[in-house]
Amino acid sequence: MKNILKILILLIFSFFIFCAPSFADETFDEIYEKLEPAGFEYMFGIDPYQAEDYAKYMYSPYPLFRVGLPFIFKDIKIEPGYYILTPRKKDGRTFILFKEQGRVKYLIPVYNIDIVDPLFYDQYIPEKKKGFWEKLGQKTSNTIGRMFPKKTQRMPAPKAYIEVNDIDREYYQVILYYGTQKYYMIFKQR
Numbered sequence: 001m002k003n004i005l006k007i008l009i010l011l012i013f014s015f016f017i018f019c020a021p022s023f024a025d026e027t028f029d030e031i032y033e034k035l036e037p038a039g040f041e042y043m044f045g046i047d048p049y050q051a052e053d054y055a056k057y058m059y060s061p062y063p064l065f066r067v068g069l070p071f072i073f074k075d076i077k078i079e080p081g082y083y084i085l086t087p088r089k090k091d092g093r094t095f096i097l098f099k100e101q102g103r104v105k106y107l108i109p110v111y112n113i114d115i116v117d118p119l120f121y122d123q124y125i126p127e128k129k130k131g132f133w134e135k136l137g138q139k140t141s142n143t144i145g146r147m148f149p150k151k152t153q154r155m156p157a158p159k160a161y162i163e164v165n166d167i168d169r170e171y172y173q174v175i176l177y178y179g180t181q182k183y184y185m186i187f188k189q190r
Contacts, residue, residue: 028171031111032186037074038095038107045103047086061157062086062099063176071172071187073108078187085162085176087183096176096185112184116177121159 026034042048053061062084071078078098083105086097094113098106130138158179165173169189176183 028167028173028186032171032188035073035109035111035186037076038090038109040090041107042097042104045105047088047097047099047104049088050086050102056155057157058154059157060084063160063162063178065098065162070190071174072190073185073187076106076108078106078108085178087176087178087181094183096183108185108187110183110185114182114184116180116182120177121161125159125161 065083065085067078067080067083069080081100083098083100086099087110088095088097094110095107096110097104098108159177160179161177163175163177165175166189167173172187172189174185174187176185
């Protein structure tokens with residue numbers, strides 16, 4: 001098992017060395033100018049895949065993001081508040097949906113998608129140690145869960161993490177770590 005993990009890490013590392021992304025030589029000004037707004041909206045602000053996601057997972061599978069300052073992307077101004085971030089693909093492009101109270105409020109394009117290091121969540125997101133009663137409840141839940149067919153069981157939500165970087169006091173880079181992928185977004189500060 002350890003050898004498989006080492007080989008996987010070596011493959012991922014070699015992928016990053018030999019397949020450097022094409023945007024690496026571009027400045028954030030160029031990246032920002034190249035990105036185009038979505039050009040479409042969801043009818044009534046409803047994400048068509050939301051019900052499917054909530055039926056598949058035990059709880060909301062998407063991270064909650066608190067915006068403290070206005071984020072600006074072209075003519076879209078994301079006001080301070082709490083938003084659920086949801087990655088979606090449409091017409092060959094990837095967008096992050098900023099949802100507020102279950103409705104899609106903003107659609108922001110992603111300029112890069114990358115792979116999350118397999119050990120990232122273990123290193124940077126600590127797991128809460130379970131007490132006796134929590135362990136007992138988990139074992140009971142797992143035992144009862146094995147009685148039902150696999151297709152009816154709900155899965156735990158993918159792990160998620162959000163990173164915001166201040167770049168040259170002109171841009172914010174927001175990186176959404178979601179499951180095995182990282183989604184990069186860029187916003188102007190003012």
